[in-house]
Amino acid sequence: MKNVTCIEDLRVLHRRRVPRAFFDYADGGSYSEETLRANRADIEHIRLRQRVLVDVSSRSLATTILGQKVSAPFALAPIGLTGMQHGNGEILAAQAAEEAGIPYTLSTMSICSIEDVAEATTKPFWFQLYVIKDRGFSKDVLSRAAEAKCSALVLTVDLQVLGQRHRDIKNGMTVPPEIRLANIIDIGTKPAWIWGILKGKSKTFGNLAGHVKGMENVNSLAQWIQSQFDPALSWKDVEWIKNIWPGKLIIKGILDPEDAKMAVKLGADAIVVSNHGGRQLDGAPSTISALPGVAQAVGSDTEVLFDGGIRTGADLVRALALGARACLIGRAYVYGLGAGGRAGVSKAIEILKNELSVTMALTGTNRVADIGPNIIVGGETKKKPTRKRKG
Numbered sequence: 298m299k300n301v302t303c304i305e306d307l308r309v310l311h312r313r314r315v316p317r318a319f320f321d322y323a324d325g326g327s328y329s330e331e332t333l334r335a336n337r338a339d340i341e342h343i344r345l346r347q348r349v350l351v352d353v354s355s356r357s358l359a360t361t362i363l364g365q366k367v368s369a370p371f372a373l374a375p376i377g378l379t380g381m382q383h384g385n386g387e388i389l390a391a392q393a394a395e396e397a398g399i400p401y402t403l404s405t406m407s408i409c410s411i412e413d414v415a416e417a418t419t420k421p422f423w424f425q426l427y428v429i430k431d432r433g434f435s436k437d438v439l440s441r442a443a444e445a446k447c448s449a450l451v452l453t454v455d456l457q458v459l460g461q462r463h464r465d466i467k468n469g470m471t472v473p474p475e476i477r478l479a480n481i482i483d484i485g486t487k488p489a490w491i492w493g494i495l496k497g498k499s500k501t502f503g504n505l506a507g508h509v510k511g512m513e514n515v516n517s518l519a520q521w522i523q524s525q526f527d528p529a530l531s532w533k534d535v536e537w538i539k540n541i542w543p544g545k546l547i548i549k550g551i552l553d554p555e556d557a558k559m560a561v562k563l564g565a566d567a568i569v570v571s572n573h574g575g576r577q578l579d580g581a582p583s584t585i586s587a588l589p590g591v592a593q594a595v596g597s598d599t600e601v602l603f604d605g606g607i608r609t610g611a612d613l614v615r616a617l618a619l620g621a622r623a624c625l626i627g628r629a630y631v632y633g634l635g636a637g638g639r640a641g642v643s644k645a646i647e648i649l650k651n652e653l654s655v656t657m658a659l660t661g662t663n664r665v666a667d668i669g670p671n672i673i674v675g676g677e678t679k680k681k682p683t684r685k686r687k688g
């Protein structure tokens with residue numbers, strides 16, 4: 298990892314070390330990948346104001362998210378099948394996040410289960426839920442998350458139907474990978490990856506196996522999942538979740554101000570401005586372009602989190618300047634995991650923190666709370682909206 302200086306270096310290593318089907322699964326987006334590209338292109342386009350001769354010797358990256366103290370304004374996003382990028386992937390990422398003092402979010406579609414991650418960590422993590430047709434499963438998995446002392450629920454609402462990812466179909470990307478000659482040859486050249494997966498605690502959907510009647514093997518579970526996405530999902534279900542989940546509620550997948558207002562009305566503690574990393578509605582706006590409108594629509598009682606395209610510390614500053622309280626990091630840490638397991642995730646977090654610190658210094662900023670629109674070229678006269686925090 299000595300020569301790794303940026304997230305792109307981790308991406309290159311990830312591509313080299315992990316079978317193509319899984320790398321592409323992480324790297325790709327839906328359909329023509331327009332929105333995936335827009336997430337990066339639009340964020341890169343934002344220019345920061347260089348300020349000089351400001352005393353920035355007492356900088357701090359620390360802040361709070363939903364009242365929780367964090368060492369930097371970001372958390373690890375929920376990522377399905379993390380344990381197929383590296384054996385025990387969810388456990389390793391959660392441990393790296395805990396060590397770094399930032400929250401980790403476990404996906405419903407994880408390989409390691411809620412209980413596996415709880416056993417391997419000492420601090421509460423966040424749990425992400427997809428509400429599927431089988432509401433009994435949703436209820437059951439929520440009690441498991443509460444039992445495991447998960448401190449927040451991230452309710453993902455942008456996946457009622459699945460956006461097609463061409464790369465996954467072409468690669469035969471399933472769990473386990475479809476047995477194709479190309480896959481066998483490819484996997485055969487990745488012995489370290491195989492060894493890690495073989496040693497891993499779980500090789501199936503950890504949160505589902507043993508909790509869905511009659512679906513004991515990985516193939517039947519994968520088919521069950523496909524049939525369980527629920528096009529009938531509505532705001533009523535959010536109300537239902539709000540009533541049965543005892544902790545903080547974060548609604549993830551908001552891109553439109555009207556939806557943001559609805560989430561606030563139903564009592565969300567936070568929302569995540571997200572287009573699922575360009576993996577769902579292709580043609581949707583980039584998250585960074587949607588952020589200011591959504592942030593404005595949300596009152597001061599609900600925190601605005603952001604994800605999509607964050608690859609540098611400067612990107613974190615850009616998102617915070619445009620109204621986010623904190624960000625979720627997706628691929629940036631998955632690349633780290635694929636590149637080097639837990640050390641790779643720690644490296645990704647360290648890179649982002651260092652870049653954030655330098656960006657703050659060169660924009661004349663000492664505290665995360667001071668990052669506002671005035672830090673952006675063209676935003677000189679705009680003031681950061683004052684937000685009262687809940688709880």
Ligand SMILES: Cc1cc2nc3c(=O)[nH]c(=O)nc-3n(C[C@H](O)[C@H](O)[C@H](O)COP(=O)(O)O)c2cc1C
Binds near residue numbers: 378
């Ligand atoms: C490989 C992969 C799997 C994902 N799985 C989930 C998931 O299980 N649940 C969820 O809410 N979001 C999921 N997402 C979306 C992320 O949580 C996040 O919104 C997105 O990755 C942010 O964009 P970024 O990767 O550019 O940082 C996934 C994203 C990727 C790349």
